Amino acid sequence: MVTEEQLAALDLTLWLGSTERAAEVDFSNQSTISRRHHKVLRQFGIELKRTKRELEVSGDLQLLDLERQVHQMARLKRRLGLRLQAPFWLQNSPGVVPPEGWTMNPQRVDLNCTDPVTLLREHVLDACLATPTQIPDDRDDLFILKLHNRPIELTLLNRNNQSECDLADRFQWSLERGNLQLKLMPFLPASCRERSQEWFEELLTINQPERHKTMALRPSRHSGQSFQMAYLTPEMRVAQPLPWLVDQNFEPYTYTEHLVVLAQHANEPAVLALLESLHQQIGQ
Template identity: 70%
Template sequence: MVTEEQLSALDLTLWLGSTERAADFDFSNQSTISRRNQKVLKRFGIDLKRSNTELLVSGELLLLDLERQVHQIARLKHERCLRLQVPFWLQQSPGLVLPKGWKMNSPRADFNCTNPVTLVREHVLDACLATPTQIPDDRDDLFILELHQRPIDLTLLHHTKESQGDLEDRFRWSLENGNLELKLMPFLPTSCCERSQQWFDQLLMISDPSRQDSTDLWPLRHAGESFFIAYLTPEMRAAQPLVNKVYEHFEPYTYTESLIVLAQHTNEPAVVALIESLQQQIGH
């Protein structure tokens, strides 16, 4: 009903969040992507709208879904133009090479994919690397491969050269005096930011239990420059620009990086090649 180029333009726009990024990925231009998008929207009688930070299509989507399935099978069988969502921190790892036919999103520190598993289920993406907070409870239709586990450390962020001891003293003082703030990296998905905020709230409650009954959540009690922390894996720390040190007196959380594809596609040669490649490069 629509051409491969037309549907690809819309799906790239949905995945990457803008016609500009879709054009960069497709080696095209924004006007071409927009024109193709409009043809697909008109053909299926659907709308493209932005909800918070996401672009979504609305309307009767059955025919669109069937068309996507046809195009996805063609990508898999011909092993070309296959789409893999990779988080920014793994793209910064040296030498991440994908097998024939696969292409990942461009490495941008200001980009995150909020719901990659949904895009896999909708046949927009062919595979994704997802965080634990992005994996749904209902997963019978998914193949989930755990590639590796990493510690999520409480990380002290700073701009100047300071010893570990000085940083820890500043951290404790800031925690006790209400000058501690959580830094949320722009490459972190929304669900990861929400989990980090939960951990940060727990940290503040532990430091001052009286805050649990406060209606004005944790106001600053002492004026001055805030001290920033973040909850990051080693790869995430390496991908962010600030100087950082791990707070050693903290029991880290556990983070698992997982590859997700539709279960019905696990035996496709292109998917098998991707699994083997990522296991060799990331699965350690």
Template identity: 35%
Template sequence: MVDLETLAALDGLLWLRTGDAAAEKLSLSQPSISRRAKQAQTIFEVSSKKCDGEWDLLSDAPLLNAERRVHQLARWKGLAPLRLEAAYWWQPLITQPSPPGWMVGLCDIVGVPRNLELLRLGIVDAWIGAKPDVPENDDPEFCTLPLSAMPVHCVVAPNHPLLQHKQLSFNDLEGFPSLALPRGAYPQVEAALKAVGLWSSPVRMQRYDINRWEGRNEAELTIAYATAMTLDLLGGSLVKLPLTLPLESGDVLVCKREFAERPQVELLTERLREHVQELRQRWPEITPCG
């Protein structure tokens, strides 16, 4: 076995991307993160590589994964903070302050696959994801606890030519680029938007960056997508088009099914649903769930 901090240093790099971010979250120095991460790799006979800014292990690690299991159980017993990742629009809601007993990640991981991988490996203990790209209710591995439901809007810059139309159809949008994330990042959203001619202008992005996503609309004719929660973060810089997308979003707390009935999950779910109730006072289109 290795101590909690040594394995946390390695997994912190895989989760949080940089030594500085891991050091801040784990209350260790950056040199200590680097040293302990290397120690863990030596102990478990694994190596890592940084590709497109993300750290990944280069081989299967059954012994490491078994040790992660032990450390995850230790976190659930209160020996270290539990780890919570989330969609970027939740970051201001769950870090000021963080939920008691939980350490919040950077809330900037783009796509479903990476988040589910972190959950599956036990690097992260819970994740706030967005419908429809979350596990099904009967998923044997993950439990999904619904928090909210809300519509998704097409949004553009305030001076966009489409805003001059009195009536709009999706055919009117075909002449303009529409933002798209890497293939497979959000497969159900991707399929729904492609079906109406959107999702045409790919953005290579593994970590959320407002300047590369919604920020492109402020200076371009690109069409983007937003919910009431994401529009608020943009401070009014984008405007909704009068079209109804064939897509409903909303937030879901996801964790391994075996931990779903832990008191920490119940308390976290209650707190998140309280946030949703508060948001509904500002945006009636948000529907609380649960």
């Protein structure tokens, strides 16, 4: 009912959040992408709207879904134009390089995909590297492969290139007084930001009794200063430019990188080639 180029224009815009980014991946221009995706909207009688977090289509999507399935099978069989969503920190040099036929989202610090599994189920994406917070409880229709584990460590952000000893002292002083700020990196998906916020609040709650004991102590040379910290894996730290120090006094959380595809496509040659490539690059 619509051409591959027209449907791709809509789906790339949904995936990447703008016609500008869609044009970048499609090696096209914004006006062409806009013209093509509007033809799809008119053909199916649907609308493209922007919510607080992302773009989405609304209306009767049954015919659109059927059309997407046909186009997805064409991509899989031809092993061409396949779409892989990967987080920013895994694209950092040397980063993940997908096999021939696969295209990743642009490596942009301000670009993250809120819900890649939904886009996968809607046949917009063909595979995604998802965080644990992005994987739903209902997963019977999904093939989920654990690629590797990484520690999520409490990371002290050193804005003034302080010594390790001075940085640790400043952090402890700020922790005892609740004078901490949680930095949420722009490349983190919304669900990862929410989890980091939960851990941060738990950290403050655990140390609340200690704050009451130390409030009457004499002022420190750190008085009046705020302190920034973040929960980051080694790859996430490399992907951001701030100097840092891992606080070894706190037990790290465990982060698992997952590859997710639709179960019905798990044995497609194009998917198997992707699995092999990712295992070689980042697998255990």
